[in-house]
Amino acid sequence: MEEKKCGSCGANLDFVRTRNLWVCPFCGSQYSNDSKAEDKEEDDGLGLSNALFVIEKDLNSLMEKKRVAEFVNSLAFCLKNFGTSKEVGDYLSKKCHIKDDCAVTGVNEDKFKLILPRIQAETDPGEKVLVYVNKGIFSQGKEFYAVTEKRILFADKKSCKSINHTDIGSFKLDDSIDTVAIYVNNSSSAQLVSPGNSFKELGAVIALITLLSFEQDADREPISIV
Ligand SMILES: [Zn+2]
Numbered sequence: 001m002e003e004k005k006c007g008s009c010g011a012n013l014d015f016v017r018t019r020n021l022w023v024c025p026f027c028g029s030q031y032s033n034d035s036k037a038e039d040k041e042e043d044d045g046l047g048l049s050n051a052l053f054v055i056e057k058d059l060n061s062l063m064e065k066k067r068v069a070e071f072v073n074s075l076a077f078c079l080k081n082f083g084t085s086k087e088v089g090d091y092l093s094k095k096c097h098i099k100d101d102c103a104v105t106g107v108n109e110d111k112f113k114l115i116l117p118r119i120q121a122e123t124d125p126g127e128k129v130l131v132y133v134n135k136g137i138f139s140q141g142k143e144f145y146a147v148t149e150k151r152i153l154f155a156d157k158k159s160c161k162s163i164n165h166t167d168i169g170s171f172k173l174d175d176s177i178d179t180v181a182i183y184v185n186n187s188s189s190a191q192l193v194s195p196g197n198s199f200k201e202l203g204a205v206i207a208l209i210t211l212l213s214f215e216q217d218a219d220r221e222p223i224s225i226v
Contacts, residue, residue, distance in 0.1 A: 004031070017051045018214055019083040047076030048225075052210055056226045057173055067199050068173070071180045074203025075210075085211040089130055092204045101134035102195035108132075115146060119153050122162045131205055133195040145192055147209060150216075154190050163190060165213040170224040171206060182206060186226065 004013040006024040013022040013031065022031040046059055062068045082088045092098075093106040103111035105128075112129045119129075131147040146153045151162045163184050172183040180199050184190040192209075194202035210223060 007031070014218065016083065017218065018049075018079065018211060020049075020051070046072055047080060048072070049079065050222065052079065052214065052222055054222045054224045056224055059173075059225070062173075062175060065175060067178070067180050068175050071173075071199035071203045071206075074200040075207050076203075078204050078207030079210065082207070082211075085208050085215055088204060088208040088211060092131070092201070092208065096201045096204055097196040097198070098201070099196055103129075103132040104195070105130055112146075115144060115155070118155050118160055119146060119148075122151070122153055122160055123148055124150065130208065131195065133193060133205075135191075135193060147205065147212075149212070152184060152190070152192070152209065156189065161189060163187075165209060166217045166220065168209065168213050168223055169221075170226050172226050 004015075004022055005011070006013055006027060006029055008029045009024060009027045011024055011026040014025055015021075015033070016023050020033045022033060023029070046055075046063070048055065048059075059068075059072060063072060078088050078091065082091060089105050092104045096104070098104055098107045100108065101111075103109055111132050111134075115129070115132055127148050127150055129146050129148050133145050135143040135145065142155070142157050144155050146155075151164045153160055153162045167185075169185050172186045174181045174183060179193070180202060182192040182202070184192065192202065192205065195205060196202075213223065214220060
């Protein structure tokens with residue numbers, strides 16, 4: 001990536017792709033992105049920036065399905081309005097409907113403690129859980145997924161596997177039957193479902209994960225939506 005210097009203090013600027021801005025890590029100055037090549041980024045009509053996503057699925061036709069539209073609009077809304085994972089996390093906590101068997105920072109947080117024994121071997125000491133979603137009515141603490149600062153954990157009755165945010169290559173959107181689910185890296189054991197009664201919450205969770213991934217690896221390739 002090209003290098004730019006801060007006009008105030010001379011430090012090298014960081015490019016923040018999710019905001020299309022150059023930011024000085026030392027003095028905090030911000031500069032708009034005036035590079036012609038990158039001005040062309042945005043958009044596919046759905047509001048999903050092609051700096052973040054390569055869309056390989058025909059989302060435009062799927063938008064006729066109410067639940068898909070709800071999911072995609074929420075994802076685009078979060079990424080347009082919030083530039084950091086912290087802001088999306090706040091939005092999830094304050095504005096989203098989180099069911100009793102789910103938890104996000106500040107809502108039902110006691111559930112995080114229940115799953116700690118299951119995820120301990122896969123996480124670093126002190127690694128914060130941000131989202132927990134129980135995947136079955138009778139499977140409290142047995143089948144769930146959890147999003148931490150560093151990774152997504154998928155637990156079934158027997159095991160717990162994890163995918164680092166920086167290792168996410170694709171989100172497979174499954175809109176079959178009457179739900180929307182996302183499979184990370186096309187893996188059948190890495191399924192993300194909505195933590196609420198609507199697909200707005202799932203859109204916010206995917207926005208959160210996307211931003212975490214780009215925050216931890218600013219030069220990463222866009223994530224494919226397949
Ligand atoms: Zn500066």
